[in-house]
Amino acid sequence: MKAVDRQVTFTVVLFVVLLFIPTFASQYIINIGFMVFLYAFLATAWNILGGYAGQHSLGHGLFLGIGAYVSTYLFVSAGITPWLGMWVGAVIAGVTGWFIGYLCFRYGIKGAYFALVTIALAEAAVYVATNIQAIGGAGGLEVPWKGNNFWIMQFGSRTGYYYVALVAAFLGVLLTLWIARSRFGYYLISVRENEDAAEALGVNTMKAKLMAITLSAFMTAIGGTLYAQYFTYMNPRSVFGEGPSVQILLFAIIGGIGTVWGPAVGALILVPIAEITRAELSGSFAGANLLIYGLILVLVMLFMPKGVLGILGSLGKGKKNSPGEIGHEPVGSK
Amino acid sequence: MSLLEVNSLTKYFGGLVAVRDLSFQVEEGMIIGLIGPNGAGKTTTFNMISGFILPSSGTVRFKGETLNGMKPHEVCAFGLARTFQIVQPFPEITALENVMIGAFVHYHNTTDARRKAGEMLKRVGMARRADTMARDLPLLELKRLEIAKALATEPQILLLDEVAAGLNAVEVEEVLDLVKDLNKDGITFLLVEHVMKVVMSLSHRIVVLNFGEKISEGTPQKVSHDPQVLKAYLGEEVLVA
Amino acid sequence: MTTALFLQALVSGILMGGVLALISIGLTLIWGVLKIINFAHGEFLMIGMYLVYFLVAKMGWDPYLTLIVSIPALFLIGVVIFELTIRPILKYPAINQIMLTVGLSLVLQNLALIFFKADVLFAQTRYNTALTIGSVVVTSGKLIAFIGSILATFILYWLLQNTDTGRGIRAAAQDGDAATLMGIDVSWAYLLAFGIGSACLGVAASLMIPFYYVSPTVGEFFGLIAFVIVVLGGMGNFLGALAGGLIIGVTESVGAAALPGSLSRVLVFAVFVLILLYRPLGLFGGKQR
Numbered sequence: 001m002k003a004v005d006r007q008v009t010f011t012v013v014l015f016v017v018l019l020f021i022p023t024f025a026s027q028y029i030i031n032i033g034f035m036v037f038l039y040a041f042l043a044t045a046w047n048i049l050g051g052y053a054g055q056h057s058l059g060h061g062l063f064l065g066i067g068a069y070v071s072t073y074l075f076v077s078a079g080i081t082p083w084l085g086m087w088v089g090a091v092i093a094g095v096t097g098w099f100i101g102y103l104c105f106r107y108g109i110k111g112a113y114f115a116l117v118t119i120a121l122a123e124a125a126v127y128v129a130t131n132i133q134a135i136g137g138a139g140g141l142e143v144p145w146k147g148n149n150f151w152i153m154q155f156g157s158r159t160g161y162y163y164v165a166l167v168a169a170f171l172g173v174l175l176t177l178w179i180a181r182s183r184f185g186y187y188l189i190s191v192r193e194n195e196d197a198a199e200a201l202g203v204n205t206m207k208a209k210l211m212a213i214t215l216s217a218f219m220t221a222i223g224g225t226l227y228a229q230y231f232t233y234m235n236p237r238s239v240f241g242e243g244p245s246v247q248i249l250l251f252a253i254i255g256g257i258g259t260v261w262g263p264a265v266g267a268l269i270l271v272p273i274a275e276i277t278r279a280e281l282s283g284s285f286a287g288a289n290l291l292i293y294g295l296i297l298v299l300v301m302l303f304m305p306k307g308v309l310g311i312l313g314s315l316g317k318g319k320k321n322s323p324g325e326i327g328h329e330p331v332g333s334k
Numbered sequence: 335m336s337l338l339e340v341n342s343l344t345k346y347f348g349g350l351v352a353v354r355d356l357s358f359q360v361e362e363g364m365i366i367g368l369i370g371p372n373g374a375g376k377t378t379t380f381n382m383i384s385g386f387i388l389p390s391s392g393t394v395r396f397k398g399e400t401l402n403g404m405k406p407h408e409v410c411a412f413g414l415a416r417t418f419q420i421v422q423p424f425p426e427i428t429a430l431e432n433v434m435i436g437a438f439v440h441y442h443n444t445t446d447a448r449r450k451a452g453e454m455l456k457r458v459g460m461a462r463r464a465d466t467m468a469r470d471l472p473l474l475e476l477k478r479l480e481i482a483k484a485l486a487t488e489p490q491i492l493l494l495d496e497v498a499a500g501l502n503a504v505e506v507e508e509v510l511d512l513v514k515d516l517n518k519d520g521i522t523f524l525l526v527e528h529v530m531k532v533v534m535s536l537s538h539r540i541v542v543l544n545f546g547e548k549i550s551e552g553t554p555q556k557v558s559h560d561p562q563v564l565k566a567y568l569g570e571e572v573l574v575a
Numbered sequence: 576m577t578t579a580l581f582l583q584a585l586v587s588g589i590l591m592g593g594v595l596a597l598i599s600i601g602l603t604l605i606w607g608v609l610k611i612i613n614f615a616h617g618e619f620l621m622i623g624m625y626l627v628y629f630l631v632a633k634m635g636w637d638p639y640l641t642l643i644v645s646i647p648a649l650f651l652i653g654v655v656i657f658e659l660t661i662r663p664i665l666k667y668p669a670i671n672q673i674m675l676t677v678g679l680s681l682v683l684q685n686l687a688l689i690f691f692k693a694d695v696l697f698a699q700t701r702y703n704t705a706l707t708i709g710s711v712v713v714t715s716g717k718l719i720a721f722i723g724s725i726l727a728t729f730i731l732y733w734l735l736q737n738t739d740t741g742r743g744i745r746a747a748a749q750d751g752d753a754a755t756l757m758g759i760d761v762s763w764a765y766l767l768a769f770g771i772g773s774a775c776l777g778v779a780a781s782l783m784i785p786f787y788y789v790s791p792t793v794g795e796f797f798g799l800i801a802f803v804i805v806v807l808g809g810m811g812n813f814l815g816a817l818a819g820g821l822i823i824g825v826t827e828s829v830g831a832a833a834l835p836g837s838l839s840r841v842l843v844f845a846v847f848v849l850i851l852l853y854r855p856l857g858l859f860g861g862k863q864r
Contacts, residue, residue: 056669056673058673103848111669112606112611112612112672113810115673116612116805117806119799119802120799120802120803120806120847121844121848123844124841124845124847127837127838127844128841130836131835131837131841181444182444183447186434186435186438186444186447187438189431190435193423193424193425194422194423194424194425196406196422197423197424197483198407198424199405199406199407200386200410200415200416200417200418200422200484201410201415201436201439201484201486202410202436202439202487203407203435203438204405204407205407242795246677253670258426290685291681291682291686291689293678293681294677294678294680294681294684296678297674297675297678297681298660298675301664301667301674301678302660302663305668305671
């Protein structure tokens with residue numbers, strides 16, 4: 001208990017410290033800060049489903065895109081502020097997530113199979129969005145600039161976005177801390193570790209997984225609205241596609257899945273690397289940052305299969321920690 | 335009225351019959367053994383009682399209510415807990431946390447669940463292992479952990495599936511002593527065993543299955559001298575003690 | 576839609592479906608034996624297509640002659656990548672394996688983008704002659720691709736059923752431990768399965784070049800379609816993948832004729848979701864999980 005309370009204190013202190021960064025940092029740093037928080041938040045959302053419940057979605061772009069498109073469409077077509085549209089998108093994404101979960105989980109679809117299904121559904125969303133002219137088709141949607149106005153989530157400088165994303169990431173980590181110490185969190189872990197055993201001990205595994213995917217999708221869509229407001233442009237592939245889906249979980253995987261801080265640590269390490277690479281190389285090489293992501297992913301999977309925090313965790317505990325035992329049956333290695 | 339009543343339970347897998355027209359009862363406070371050679375349908379029976387598979391026909395009644403169609407987690411919350419033939423720990427969390435999962439059925443608050451789990455670990459003699467990761471525990475302790483997890487759900491009846499399998503003679507004695515103790519505390523047991531010897535000393539009554547059908551039922555003494563039972567076990571090395 | 580148009584779409588769909596089947600069979604073979612989904616499968620195909628494109632467009636080879644290069648080349652690429660990256664993580668959890676191959680696909684796709692730019696390349700060959708059968712028009716390239724794919728599929732199937740090596744691979748697919756006990760070199764079987772699964776893409780690349788363009792992202796679509804087909808046919812199910820390929824080929828082609836824009840691709844995924852709803856283990860039962 002105490003350790004967790006210390007973590008809450010630490011989170012709050014960190015939050016307060018980060019509040020002051022914009023007072024002296026350059027816009028470039030603030031930009032990186034925003035990206036770190038946004039991806040920390042998105043990866044945290046993914047982590048609830050992927051890390052705690054052990055259901056590895058490769059299609060979170062679907063929920064990101066729903067969040068981005070819904071709030072932007074409501075803003076463009078009806079003048080509804082993204083502060084409101086954000087929740088509409090989140091609810092739609094949550095329902096979508098619940099439905100996908102229901103389809104998959106009732107037959108025990110999991111592991112690589114679940115990954116396939118989610119990636120395919122996100123890809124289907126690309127084509128669906130491409131064919132809906134009301135949301136711009138393949139050309140995508142633009143968030144029109146209506147001037148610096150907090151009430152429509154538009155800011156004249158990057159600092160405003162920085163604060164919004166910081167609050168999101170802060171709340172995301174707090175939520176994960178709460179989950180990690182709650183019955184819900186233990187139920188998710190039991191599902192990840194051994195579903196039959198969980199059922200036998202009175203865990204409604206179906207309900208636990210459905211709650212995880214619904215919550216995860218809900219949060220991811222909120223991240224989608226922040227994404228849309230900051231980048232002010234989206235097209236079907238840029239939000240629903242494989243790229244963003246992979247990016248979201250990349251940070252969680254590299255930081256360490258199933259841990260409270262893994263996703264944030266992953267984003268903190270990786271976003272600056274990616275941003276610097278993008279700035280340095282994108283002139284000469286399109287796709288350089290995705291190449292870097294891919295390389296890092298391959299190397300981390302080969303040499304640090306539990307992510308950065310996983311490695312630190314096993315060092316700290318000083319226990320034998322055979323690589324890769326996150327609690328699954330090894331696949332293909334019987 | 336019996337605590338658990340199994341009536342004409344039947345299970346077909348494809349065209350094959352795994353369990354046929356099986357009926358028996360478990361009275362409160364008893365230890366009942368369910369034995370039979372390999373493939374006799376013991377585990378299938380267990381799975382039907384605990385809601386993991388649906389019977390083709392027949393009913394299971396527990397505390398006078400029918401369990402048919404209940405999900406395993408509902409069966410558990412209703413007071414019937416089970417363990418598995420092969421231990422099923424949650425490997426990447428501690429022993430205490432393993433037991434907490436079960437405790438959460440009745441204790442929704444983490445603090446209460448942790449306290450309950452601690453008591454249960456103590457009950458099975460594993461208090462010092464509370465903070466050890468389940469994956470680092472040896473088999474005997476994993477078996478104890480399974481019992482602690484099930485106990486944490488506060489069951490009225492506990493179904494143990496081959497709790498002695500894989501243990502040496504001394505370890506088997508230890509686990510059986512634990513069962514005896516728990517039974518004195520008022521928990522009813524249904525034990526599935528492949529090896530008769532294990533349940534002979536313990537059970538108040540024994541049900542013998544062969545090829546999915548009940549071939550004998552009675553006191554250990556009676557069952558062990560039943561020619562039907564001896565025939566069923568013929569060719570198996572393991573015989574009556 | 577007129578009957579003529581429908582027939583045209585149907586035939587085109589069947590022809591393309593044969594190629595899709597061949598691509599998917601490579602994927603389902605790897606899954607069947609290694610229980611790994613290779614998310615870089617489409618990118619392997621892309622590499623094969625670039626290779627064939629350069630042999631055809633720059634060196635003037637006949638596209639079908641390139642088979643003697645594309646098959647061994649893709650086999651080798653598969654084997655090398657397997658040894659370097661996949662074998663070391665065979666015992667890791669599924670998520671690690673998934674993420675590793677996803678990482679590979681990102682690397683390969685973006686390397687291609689750097690080397691070849693985003694240009695869409697098309698090789699001019701003499702296999703664009705139109706053949707008319709009744710009201711239906713097909714190019715010779717597509718017809719050859721279909722026949723070649725079906726042929727390759729059946730040859731592979733025959734080899735798996737009737738050779739010692741093939742039987743070894745199938746034994747390893749069913750139960751690695753038991754196969755080891757029976758004296759089968761499972762580690763070798765894994766390597767072969769990954770190599771052969773990749774080599775299928777070499778065949779597909781050579782067959783597709785006369786009528787399909789090449790770009791760094793061409794593999795993305797085919798990889799995804801192959802996933803759909805493999806799920807449709809039942810993961811690890813060889814003939815299921817063949818049927819799945821034809822079904823998806825026809826669905827896409829007829830859908831494209833009937834629906835505006837790229838909605839036919841939505842149709843493909845809609846079929847996928849329907850299958851999940853009603854036949855989650857694939858149309859033919861399947862044996863996954």
